[in-house]
Amino acid sequence: MELLTHYPWLFPAFAALFGLLIGSFLNVVIYRLPIMMERQWKADCAECFPEFSHTEDSQPFNLSVPRSRCPHCQHPISMWENIPIISWLLLKGRCRSCNAKISARYPAVELFTAIVTATVATVIPPSEWSVAVIFFSFALIALTFIDIDKMLLPDQITLPLMWTGILVALLGWGPVSLTESVIGAMAGYLSLWGLYWSFKLLTGKEGMGYGDFKLLAALGAWLGWQLLPFVVLLSSLVGAICGIIMLRIKSSDSQTPFSFGPYLALAGWISILWGEDILNWYLTSYLGL
Numbered sequence: 323m324e325l326l327t328h329y330p331w332l333f334p335a336f337a338a339l340f341g342l343l344i345g346s347f348l349n350v351v352i353y354r355l356p357i358m359m360e361r362q363w364k365a366d367c368a369e370c371f372p373e374f375s376h377t378e379d380s381q382p383f384n385l386s387v388p389r390s391r392c393p394h395c396q397h398p399i400s401m402w403e404n405i406p407i408i409s410w411l412l413l414k415g416r417c418r419s420c421n422a423k424i425s426a427r428y429p430a431v432e433l434f435t436a437i438v439t440a441t442v443a444t445v446i447p448p449s450e451w452s453v454a455v456i457f458f459s460f461a462l463i464a465l466t467f468i469d470i471d472k473m474l475l476p477d478q479i480t481l482p483l484m485w486t487g488i489l490v491a492l493l494g495w496g497p498v499s500l501t502e503s504v505i506g507a508m509a510g511y512l513s514l515w516g517l518y519w520s521f522k523l524l525t526g527k528e529g530m531g532y533g534d535f536k537l538l539a540a541l542g543a544w545l546g547w548q549l550l551p552f553v554v555l556l557s558s559l560v561g562a563i564c565g566i567i568m569l570r571i572k573s574s575d576s577q578t579p580f581s582f583g584p585y586l587a588l589a590g591w592i593s594i595l596w597g598e599d600i601l602n603w604y605l606t607s608y609l610g611l
Contacts, residue, residue: 395420
């Protein structure tokens with residue numbers, strides 16, 4: 323801690339490097355977790371309904387097995403080919419074996435994770451709270467890209483995120499008390515749950531998924547109930563603007579579903595870093611409080 327006090331740039335620098343490494347792992351989570359869930363759903367379905375044939379995959383598939391391979395030629399990716407960003411640049415974005423194009427999203431996620439991590443380390447001084455917020459950010463990044471790809475917010479991430487937020491409050495690491503955290507989790511879930519059923523009773527349609535309820539519950543556990551209105555307002559505003567832009571670009575109609583999780587995640591991340599400052603500025607500048 324004394325070293326970090328004398329050299330304040332060290333913490334963001336180490337955080338950025340750590341973010342690069344975790345970003346590489348998040349790429350694995352983003353790709354593999356939905357496949358793992360689909361396999362589990364098929365197995366559960368076959369167990370409950372034996373009349374439906376289901377061929378169980380003999381090969382194990384999880385976050386560590388099998389080894390990462392090129393999806394085109396199945397070339398195993400060596401350690402030097404898996405260095406965040408650098409390997410993609412050295413390989414010029416192509417597989418060394420078959421020359422197939424490697425998506426630029428992989429280094430983009432790694433770079434984005436490094437930037438997010440460095441930002442947290444710059445805004446929040448070195449402490450248990452800053453480390454907790456860094457891992458909070460990792461979970462939000464994984465949820466964001468999984469929701470973009472599959473319109474899915476896995477319980478495997480949202481529920482541990484919620485309980486971790488309550489644990490952080492219990493340990494007294496952050497500015498949110500245990501009472502505020504528990505009420506925030508309850509209020510986050512019930513607010514969207516009530517909105518969901520109100521919309522469904524009025525229109526007969528589902529306006530959002532249950533994963534959104536759980537994500538807002540997790541955000542409430544980390545932020546406390548006081549910042550939840552700001553999170554909902556900001557995510558709805560950004561989501562509406564981006565939704566209109568995407569509908570225009572794709573020439574889709576208003577019934578086209580889109581992911582709301584990324585906007586909740588963005589609003590939650592902004593709120594945990596600057597939410598109090600933004601609210602204080604608004605109350606002082608516009609309401610004179």
